[in-house]
Amino acid sequence: MFWKEKTLTEMSDDEWESLCDGCGRCCVWKFEDADSGEILYTDIRCRLFNDATCSCTDYLHRSTLVPDCMEIRKLEDKQFSWLPKTCAYRLLHEGKPLFNWHPLISGDQESVHKAGISLQKKTVCGEHLGEEDIVHHIVDPDV
Secondary structure, eight states, X not given: OHHHHSOXXXXXXXXXXXXXXXXXGGGEEEEEOTTTOOEEEEEEEOTTEETXXXXXXXXXXXXXXXXXXXXXXXXXXXXXXXXOTTOHHHHHHTTOOOOTTSHHHHSOTTHHHHTTOSOTTOOEEOTTOOHHHHGGGEEOTTO
């Protein structure tokens, strides 16, 4: 249980990557409300996000192909609030435990999907959406 013994910065690359539960919630468009500071989630996926597998189609080159891709390992403290409340990186950053459905706890890579946490088959492509359409795709990130 390395995640209980090490800080995020102390983790090896393999340990770091294993923290990702594969929910896909970091791969949807998000906006910050200028007035309230609230982070608004949408169901609009990144163009590299595979909706069926909940994975990036080019993870190694994602930051080059999608310049605004959120590189979690490079986040500053205040930016962790852009991650969903269920995210292992955010939870550990905030000193909280992982949920029982997390694959590191359950031992099952599918547990995040079985628990209904993942965005598997729950996103839309934003390629042909107009600016006025985006507001219709704001969702509750905790559902």
